[in-house]
Amino acid sequence: MEFNARQFLKAVTEAPGVYRMFDAQENVLYVGKAKRLKQRLASYFRGSGLNAKTQALVARICDIQVTVTRSETEALLLEQTLIKTLRPPYNILLRDDKSYPYVFVSDRHPYPALEFRRIRQKKNDGRYFGPFPSSNAVRESLALMQKIFRIRNCEDTVFAHRARPCLQYQIGRCSAPCVDYIDQDSYRRDIERAILCMEGKSDQVTSQLNTEMENASKTLNFEQAAFIRDQIQQLRRLQTQQSVDTEGGDADVFALAERPGGLCISVLMIRQGRVLGSRHYMPDNGLDLSSDELLTSFVSQYYLGQEREVPTEVLTSHALDDHDVLQAALSEKAGKHVRLATQVRGHRAMWLELAYTNAEQHLATQLASHQQLSKRFLALRDALGMQEAPSRLECFDISHSHGEATVASCVVFNQDGPAKSDYRRFNIEGVAAGDDYAAMHQALTRRYKRIQNKEAKRPDILIVDGGKGQLNMARDVFNQLGITDIVLLGVAKGTTRKPGLETLFLETIDQSLTLEGTSPALHLIQHIRDEAHRFAITGHRQRRDKQRRTSTLQDIPGVGPKRRRELLRFFGGLQGVKRASRDDLARVPGINAQLAAQIHQALHG
Template sequence: MSQAALLRDVAAGLPLVPGCYLFRDGQGTLLYVGKAKNLRRRVLSYFRPLESQPAKTRALLRDARRLEVILTGSEVEALILENSLVKRHRPRFNVLLRDDKNFPYLKLTMGEPFPRVVLVRRPRQDGNLYFGPYTPASVARRSLKMIARFFKVATCYESFDGSRRRPCLLYQMKQCLAPCVGYVQEAPYGEAVRHVRLFLEGRDKELAGELERRMAAASKALEYENAARYRDLLRAVAALNRRQAVAAVGLEDQDYFAMHREGNSASLAIFEMRAGLVQSRREFFFEGAGGEDGAFMEQALSRYYSVAPLVPGRVFVSTPPEGAGVLEEWLAGRRGQRVRIKCPRRGVHRQFMDTVLENARLAWESRFAADHNLGVAVHEALRETLGLAETPSRIEALDISHLAGRETVASVVVWEGGRPRRSEYRRLNIRSARPGDDYAAMEEAVARRYGRLVREKRRLPDLVLVDGGAGQLAAAQAALAKLGVGNLPVIALAKQREEIYLPGVKEPVELPTHAPVRHLVTRIRDEAHRFALAAHRRRRRRRTLTTELMQVRGIGRRRSRDLLQTFGSVEGVRRASQGRLMAVVGPVVAAAVRAHFSQERS
């Protein structure tokens, strides 16, 4: 198979999402960076008949040996990332972005009594706040005009030293409060600056809540002009606020670590963000990656930063590492300043972490699930081993798990085309089976899962794999027979010796240790088990946190859940102000919460 054909196969498996694609030569040198709204469609366009391609594309494909992609949240983010990568690496086949033009930022000056908002091309570490980059530049200019029109904060470079005697035209147009001539005091001007900051940071709800309160107060005081101004602000914020996940709110250096793990193999994606932009991306792969996710992340961080030339001030992780406090202390020693390790749960950092996670998943698939030809051969070998009529391309696995016999849950994972279909994973809370009765639980799970597929006339799997032995297999067969699909192939896989139990066969089949078929079924079964354990861990954590908050008088399960959803953790509730607590649970319960944690500290 030619090199172009191999690259085309890679392109055909790309996702239908925005991102950047990178062509490299045999030595790993970057040849070309491009952006796309739809990665698969755009990259496949390079592999049309060569005679229809421009000379540059033919030359690129002649030298290209590797194809990589970086997923982003939008086409705008892809454009920003493309610009950053081209400026850093200057690939041979990129010509359009080699100039030194930068996308604009909005700077909010913080070191003067009357801060102003101005447009700049380069952010700096000077104590001011920078927002952006904005693409196209007209978005930045439009935002600046909106700030002048509605917030009336200064957007010029005029001196505020008292030398000016008359305000400029912007004041006459009611687009500036004229601090340059002393027409406004620091307190009301500071309020306007705070609103601008909330607006630029994309904190829509917080800004809207404050504006609504001020509008209501102005209306109650019969200050209808002020009430109308707050109303207009509310409408403007809703219409024109714009956020970009690739652009950091601040300019502090920060790294993102995201892990994707299935069975005993894992991929780790690391994005380094410098001055608000992604500067580099690295991927690492691990086989035989046993143990807990937290231990894995701890090892990844310690190994990476033991040789990394720079330790940033903030490290965001998809999974909290074990010994996070010790790691922070060690990293602070290497950096010479404090380092924070955080697992973001909301906001812009959570959005960006989702992008890094998706890149880690794609990297895992390209490394561990991309040898498609081998996968086809393994599935064919599985058909022969089990004596199936057709090669199973869609396999579903069921696992029963519980906590000390209670809270029994069935997990269903779906494997199709040699890859996990995570969007089709399901969990079923077992209702009728007695605690600890795994056979009855398996029968209920199979009946509910495939009863629904039969009722909705959806596709049934080619093979059902249940975790367990002969008892679980018999329970699954009984449930399928009652549904009228007793001919659906089903097997059981026991954990201890990885033996396969087949219908109508007394003795289990023990596969050779290194047989690809054994690795396949074990991997699918382990994925179902991992999915079940993850669900139980989350459930146990929620129950523990909920129980702790329910010790406060006036808080039941519902209010506990509301507090955790709003503040993220018990620690977040503990640190919340009286006003923020009141907004969730009312003044009486808010006072009880504050009193509870005050007693805890004393």
């Protein structure tokens, strides 16, 4: 049954609400919310401007049902409930049903333990610390607190029936409160200090311990002083490991990193100013949403679609759509004001940078996995019609600033990923400023002469960034060198220069190839091209900065390193040397009148 969009849009309301799209089998394809339902739904059926995935969604629509709400906030909450319940294939789905672990300290037991808890109970029977991003993070914290303060880690039933100390006491990890080897006041003091450390106040604990150590030394209780000294040393190591801690604050930090072939969202958890760890997600971008839209959908599901604690602050690497609506919804769920922010400074900016670094690192690790790379190389084989998958790729790129300090890069990929030991840079000399074709010709000639002489490994495919012109230049070099067994591939950016819209030229400009934006083969080509671009820019900047730092004194005959050093020291720098007269220059140790005149002439013409 074909969906009559025109008739549907005539009748749909302008009110806020939620819409569900169904296919012919009445399966839910997509759930969305809108401030104005009619305006939002009409955008799906416009004549142009839709990406391929949205067009595929629209082609499958056989029915749309809407639910009107009283406000946009109410629509947001309903949308997340429906996404969690229905799991539509075109929505961003957060596959994370795990509850976050906590550390629990009972208020009722005379000798409370630090306990691992997966679920935060609502009854007020103690204190909870966390949530932590993983069970490992909880167990590491528990082990450290038990080691420093000798807190018990046994179950209450075991504690109640002990007649003698257990092995934990024997190895110095417990003070044996089960057999009254420590009084309640002393044990409670140790618990309170462990709690202060959990709250990020280890400096306060260290200060207390220092005072106790000095008092123990004064009373000649050296054994106790040595024990406290060991506690202080362990706390110092803890403080070193927590160098990213700040003066306080509860926040969740969301950072999105995206590369050809995938994206990653890292969530950094901050409690009482302590970074507890991070968790990584790699959602499928079902409708090619922008980074802002994707992160908005993710944050909404993260809190509103899950039973999850909302901290005082939520920081994001990208500005979120519907910022005010989402902030109101989070505040309503938390029962307190929640700040949703992107532009931050100080330690919050440091948190954002750390979260983004985590996202970048996790994404790079996943994309570089052997299984993923093998899949990409096989896809490239099929796309280029090769009999066997290529084992070695090389890609060239040119970088300069208006012709200054031109550098060509050569990066190499094999089936294990980037082969960085085989990367090469070529400083381009003797070509017209800004002539990228001549620069590429020089770099390729120098590289493939060495390959012809068997001084370097032979690639299966040569990729040049730049399209038709650069491909023709590479073909000319191969013809001159008599190379016929290396596949040539040119990569031309689309008109909008957006990743996924590249045109590939195989061997000659008459053989063009366009791959889908989701193609693993295209992701491999984009990856090596971006790496060649990065490597070229880095080399260019290093060469340019080195040239700009070079003293003009180096070009003057008779002025060696020692005389340059004396000149710069005498006048306080190169500008002082330039302002000096001939007589002033002659007063410098090691500079006679003749050399002074020569230096002045060189600097002033």
